[in-house]
Amino acid sequence: MSTVTAFAPASVGNVGVGFDVLGHAIEGVGDTVTLRRRAGNGITFAAISGVITELPHDVEANAASRPLLRMARDFDLAGGLEIELHKGIPLGSGMGGSAASAVAAVVAADALWELGLDRQRLLGYALEGETAASGEAHPDNAAASMFGGLVLSEPGPPWHCTRLPVPAGLACVLCHPELEVHTRDARQILAETVPRAAWVRQSAWLAGFVAGCSRGDLVQIGRCLRDEIIWPQRACLVPGAAAALDAAREAGALGGSLSGSGPAVFAWTRWPQAEAVAAAITGSFARAGIPCEHWISTPDAPGARVLQRG
Template structure:
């Protein structure tokens, strides 16, 4: 079999929850992201031959999300041959930016392209969700769906899965500050209230509807007024040092709104222009200056396209 018969896909980071859109809303970032390289092999089964950019991830395909996703796809298609895969992590793990989702999305897209695109990109969501199940114990879609589809995505329901693509109706830039502390998703989930007062629920639903309307009406002011989490953020934010100060600084610097990205500890802020997003980045970083906590920050545009092909058989396999 030709050793250059392969493809390479890039899938971007994502912001999930999005304040009032807890567990149902996410959007893509144009960077950072992960790349997955795949080629066909004569032997059956899946081999992960290399992992770049990070240490500590298992190369066992049953324990790595890219192998789990690929195996599910091979089983669905009853493919007779096997696959060799490589992973390049271009984003931090445990940051709240959908790290496992980006790997899962890139794997699903690369395998699909290599096999002749039997599935639409939207159909790949269910396979990428299996990577999330392996990573976190829950097959959720609010990260993998925007990583695959780009823009804003609403997960309306899971039974059956109903993913609504909202696209990018208006230009938006996202500033992300990642304080490099350990924050386990399980802990973030444990502290969540299981019942909410009706008054809080009504306010949350109004904010979510307002956020949707702000996007579709291209109304920045409405979008900004709606980017509030009246239920979960007050509890979750206590796990992130200086969260309130960082959010206040972002809003004072002109951000439309800010909140916790995914399970945290990353904090995101949305802006209408790149210049504004850069000013917000400076203001957010200043809060952590001298705190003793190291940070990484990104300014990214919310892109219309999510996962994409970045390599094909004209590349050399050794060059991931």
């Protein structure tokens, strides 16, 4: 093979209740990476296109290219490689843009170099890209983009992830207001310590949420889909988010929160209420003077995949 193209979907990080440990994939939006062998040595960018093009061409600093440097070093791979990165995910959107770029790149590289690595190991390489983008290797977005569906990540490395069951009839409404929040900044405002009572309560909500997904209990999911620790600290970063989520619940949503560090917000709902919930969220942001685009997807959306080999 001389060329491989791979796609990785956007994702909802944290899923409200599980900071840095839960994430799920979203259908309809993502990043695409094409890798092409070239004469000579080294990795270079041929093009960066899509909704954002002002990204670093320095291969150490870009989320798509940095993982490839480590893969090439670990497997003693010689020869030249050029990257075409097409961004479908806006910068600073809270939709796992850096994770999707990194995941698409390592999936394409595994196919092009015929390494045959399993997805757990590929995730470790993809997290090199997350480190380049945000300074920390948090796996929630990358794991969801890699594996698809709703994913629980254990502490690593090495990284171990479990794809959790998603009850039938559930939809996720993901809305992206025309605002920007950088992950590095959003992490810096978080308190270094958590009161014991808050930690115990949040642990119980997370356990209840996972149990509700396993049992297919939508009432339990709605009761436990809450965040008492991160949301109160970050709500100020996204004007209009609190009102939009209140509107979503009034329209029938089970619950919701910021997607990752925002500004995107998400709400889980039953499929029949999905359009009404989307209208409620986008309408709430519109009344605040903030345009908003949205997607409706199953939380059990497919993960990264190779689109073309040549």
